[in-house]
Amino acid sequence: MDGIKFTTGLSTVADSRVAFRGTPFVERTAPLNQNALWMRWDRNMVVDSYSDMVEELAAIRTRVAMGDMSPLSKYVIAGPDAEKLMDRLIPRDITKLQVGQIYYAPWCDENGHVVGDGLVFRMDETTFRVSADPGFGWWKQHAEGFDVRVTDISDSYGLLTLQGPRSREVLQAATQSAFEELPFSRLAIVTIAGRQVEVLRQGFTGEHGYELWIKADDGVAVWDAIEEAGKPYGILPAGAWALDLARLEAGLLIVGYDYTSAGPDHGGAGIQAAGKYRASPFDLGLGRLIDFRKGDFIGKAALQRISNTGEHRQLVGLDIDWAQALDGKGLENDAPGNLRRVQWYPLKALRGGKEVGHASSVAWSPSTSKMIGFGHLRREAAEIGTELTLKWNKDGVAVDVSARVVALPFLSLKRAANG
Structure with a gap:
């Protein structure tokens, strides 16, 4: 560990220097980390910048880049009451969410304050997944009384983001499949390097891109395949610094830095803002994602008042x-x-x-x-x-x-x- 440097990051750990805990891609990201600069993101370390942040950001904007976003929390909500529970927690109409479709949504407390935001997608009729900053306690708390299982699978999968105008061509080369027909916010299951990979047409940079859910044991093999497929297109690994700037430029928010979570969990932030920075979806420009036509959901009455008065x-x-x-x-x-x-x-x-x-x-x-x-x-x-x-x-x-x-x-x- 000699020569390794750390930055203050997205940590929920009291002492963020206690241990080095990599992701499923660390065997590849560590040798590429020329700066030996790491950032703690929740329970894991990710590369802050590999060589030159500006070049990494330029690759996202003009060619293609691959980034390690594995520390994002990943939950499964499954069981006969899964749809019923999700429709109570999410202000969008979950009954309309199709298998293989992805919603971006906030979720709120009874006062209409945002607890967290992230991706919700449907794997089958009774199974949903959530990808967001840490909030397992909130999901478990509200599952009581429903016939569901809420499981934290965060460590079971690596999350590789592939972003940039050439990202589709890289995936085509890696999978030998056509991706023109995968619309935004849809999911496909493909094979890369002989491993099953779940590909979400999503991203946090503003560019055309994908998020790849990869079983932890398959992380290195899939990383190698994507890297090789991307060489003709000038692919670069992008660290957390470049990814953070990319989401800012794209106008995308992070819980804990742009608003304070109203939930019981700490979220991903290492700097906890004061309670006065709690926000409703309307405060965050997310009012379009609130569906008042659906049945009751947590925070509906408060959000209706905020919407009616315009006081946000x-x-x-x-x-x-x-x-x-x-x-x-x-x-x-x-x-x-x-x-x-x-x-x-x-x-x-x-x-x-x-x-x-x-x-x-x-x-x-x-x-x-x-x-x-x-x-x-x-x-x-x-x-x-x-x-x-x-x-x-x-x-x-x-x-x-x-x-x-x-x-x-x-x-x-x-x-x-x-x-």
Whole structure:
């Protein structure tokens, strides 16, 4: 372990330096990790950046990249009452979810505050899977009284994300199958390197991509096959740093950094925000995912009130004056190198000296050559073009930094396109 460095990460572990616990891909990711820089993500270590974060992000945007997202929690909800339970917990209409189809959804407490968000997909009539940040206690708690089994299979599968405009061609080469007919948010079971792999047409980067669920023992073999198939397309491994920036540029949120979970579990975040950062789906721009036409579900009455009154924050993009944050210091190749890490703590947002909300996930974006972040703002301050002041933490002192409200996402999303 000599020479290995760690970053503060998505850890629920009190002492994130206690042990090194890899993923099913660690036999391949460790030798590729030229920087010897790792990040703890929940119970596992993943590569922070393999060689050059900017190159890894560019591969996601312009070619294809493969990334290790195995630490995401993975649960199975199975049994005669599985659909009934899921329809009570999820504000989308689960009765309409087809076998092999995927929903992205939030789930809430009785007050309409978001407990977590993630992917829910149906394997058969009585079996569902959930992929999200940690929340097993919440799922188990609400399963009481239902004829179901809730099982944590997080360690049984590796999760390899394959993202970028050439991702379909790489999968075609690895599987010798055509993927033109796999629509966004659908699931296919394929064979790669003689191993069965579940392929989800999904991703967390904004690009056309896939998430591959691979049995833990098959991780190395499938990694090798994808890497080999991707060589003609310039594939690179992408670390957690590049993946984090990619999701920010795509306007995608993370529990614990962009909002505080209302559930009993810690979630994936290493920095727990205060209770005032709890949010409803409407605060997070997810109101479109609430189906009030379906039967009762947890939080329905509270969410209906919020929807009727419109009393919620607006999620917007922020274009931030990075020069004010740096005072001209910390430049690397005319870019603010010191600001390339996503800031995982909230910043007060003011308009005319009055606090109107906060900012989260602030960072320099190599893809847009701007410093960007999310604004969680009162309605009167959320119009495009509104000028704000952020209270930036500079060496322990709050300094004023200018920001302007812009539309989300920060770049054009291609992940749902079939072209």
